[in-house]
Amino acid sequence: MEDSGGRTEEVVVVGAGPGGLAVAAALRDRGVQALVVDRAEQVGESWRNHYDRLHLHTPRGWSHLPGYRIPRRFGRWVARADVVRYLEEYARHHRVRLRLGTAVTRVERLDATDRGARWVVHLADGTDVRARHVVIATGYNHTPVEPTWPGLDGFTGELVLARDYRSGRPWAGRDVLVVGTGNTGTEIATDLAEQGATRVWLAVRTPPHILSRTRFGVPAQATGIAVRRLPPKVVDRVAGVLAAVQEPDLTEHGMPRAGRDLYSRVLEGRIPVQDVGVVGAIRSGRVEPVAAVEAMDGADVVLSDGTRLTPDAVVVATGYRAGLEPLVGHLGVLGERGLPTTHGAEPAAGAPGLWFTGFTNPISGMLRELAIDAEKIARAVTRTT
Incomplete structure (x- = not known):
């Protein structure tokens, strides 16, 4: 009313x-x-x-x-x-x-x-x-955090902020780089792969903690509720031990393991990624983890390890304020x-x-x-x- x-x-x-x-x-x-x-x-x-x-x-x-x-x-x-x-x-x-x-x-x-x-x-x-x-x-x-990479003004590919992304269908048959490994970035990368993008790269600066949405039928939220008030160092220690069995090992696919800092990251506003398809997409090669973005150079994206990619589009999912x-x-x-x-x-x-x-x-x-x-x-x- x-x-x-x-x-x-x-x-x-x-x-x-x-x-x-x-x-x-x-x-x-x-x-x-x-x-x-x-x-x-x-x-x-x-x-x-x-x-x-x-x-x-x-x-x-x-x-x-x-x-x-x-x-x-x-x-x-x-x-x-x-x-x-x-x-x-x-x-x-x-x-x-x-x-x-x-x-x-x-x-x-x-x-x-x-x-x-x-x-x-x-x-x-x-x-x-x-x-x-x-x-x-x-x-x-x-408010989306907008990128400030050197050379951005001269980038000749398409730049899309995550807030403006709706579906991967427009990029079917094209190469796309997704920047950001939070829930939004990983899910957009998965969606692009499922909607037929030729190649999907996922730029990784800090490897994320990745959890199953449910484990033995119990939602991951239940664990979050249980540890909500515990000291961060205690939760980090326990999570570090459990990570060996609860978090997928994707190192052979180019995604390093996350550190033992799950809850410390939460206090900084970075919650774990819930797997709604990204793990399978990485293991199958439909989503390829790559190094962090350092700069743009015309049609190229320059990564921190010196690699150059030439995507048709870059989707920026680097968070909000x-x-x-x-x-x-x-x-x-x-x-x-x-x-x-x-x-x-x-x-x-x-x-x-x-x-x-x-x-x-x-x-x-x-x-x-x-x-x-x-x-x-x-x-x-x-x-x-």
């Missing part, structure tokens, strides 16, 4: 993705009608723009948001398009108040409260919304890598009434943690209202 705004709000939520919708639903369950604002014309815009092959890496039963479970008809591993349908149903079910098609440009403190309002939310259409509480839920993966600086960077609430110094039930330091959700990349599953954070934020907000 759309809302035209024009009044002081108890809570403004910035972002109509899973995190923002979950907070609004949890607040509504406690009698607070939040206003959710998003630059997109529809809820779940980031999920609408992911590649077609994508499914949740966490099972349906552990991925629902507060107050409305993912329908069984969507299967155990929910497809991208069905995640979008779920978010649409979720917003309708909870009658979330939405103001869509208008970006938030900046959030600022009010010098003096106006009927309890502590914040002013500036919108791209020139209007402002005042609020007692503001929840930022624009997402961990908001939160992109929060224009929104709240002036408030002193961001820390390392431009991420909030607090999240969930803990308000921003020195900024009462400002909350963040969805700015971690947990091993226990993003949607699960968004649901937990939503309930915590709703409880904290209603305690201070």
